[in-house]
Amino acid sequence: MHEMGIAKSLLEIIKREMKKSKVKRLKKVRVKIGELTAVEPEALRFCFEASIKDTDLDGARLEIEDVPLTGKCHDCRTRFRFHHFVSLCPVCGGKKIEKLTGTELDLVSIEAV
């Protein structure tokens, strides 16, 4: 269970950015979590909410965008969504796949006043 550590890192960036932008009340946080990351979105939500409870940030909403694992075949250039994480082109059977999306663990933006 490392989602608590991820939530902590997330909140550190948020606090730094809020200070920089001179905003006080956090309304919404948007994150992207790729399918291939070892982060469970609902566990992260639980940890995020537990971490801000009874603090200045209490009440902020975490909006999670799940990003599917997609890739591009080096041989036939087909773009596709991975099936069960298997690195295999569904068109030509090629195994040299460049990952396009699905490894994100990003803070996208925040809404605050």
Place this chain on the structure above:
Amino acid sequence: MHDILIEEKILSENDAIAHENRHAFAERGVFVINMVSSPGAGKTTLIERMTPILLDTLGRFAVIEGDLEGDLDAVRIARAGVPVKQITTGKACHLDAHNIAHALPWALEQDAGLLIIENVGNMVCPAEYDLGEDMKVTVLSAAEGDDKPLKYPAIFDASSALIINKIDLAPHTDFDIERARANALAINPSLQIFETSCRTGEGIEQWCAFLASKTLALRGSVSTSR
């Protein structure tokens, strides 16, 4: 209402420290591996068995032991004659780049071309935390399921090498080595796979030869660039 665009990796701080670690190790020609597995896959025993071979080929190497509590593993490694630094993470289920940054001065003082970091036994969390290693090595034992690569894809995807350990047990379990290989390669076709048994010693030399060649290649490139 302000909509503030940030677009930053959540683990950017860890990644920045890992980058510094990697740079410091590379500058001194230290090849670093980050060994990951479930608890009980045999990482520490594997290091013990690797020790005489690596001491013979490399002269020197060092180990960082990551555990939740205690120094049992570090004591075992030290007894084998290898400089070892214990990191206890308390409740954290993985090492992070910070832990390694703290141990970095010690690691560089050992004047060893190879540093083996034995991560906390866990196949989930270490996948997300870059330590500044040159390669992640996953250990999967024949006492586990051969479907593990399909259940924990992130760590197999992030690894460069896979060691299938305890192969002497395979005939006594439902673990199918070929199926394990196929599952691991389905997730990551570029994985280098080794098969070892710490009981019989099978495969340890091949794995050590691979590790030694990587270490010596890095040392060679650093000394020629100076």
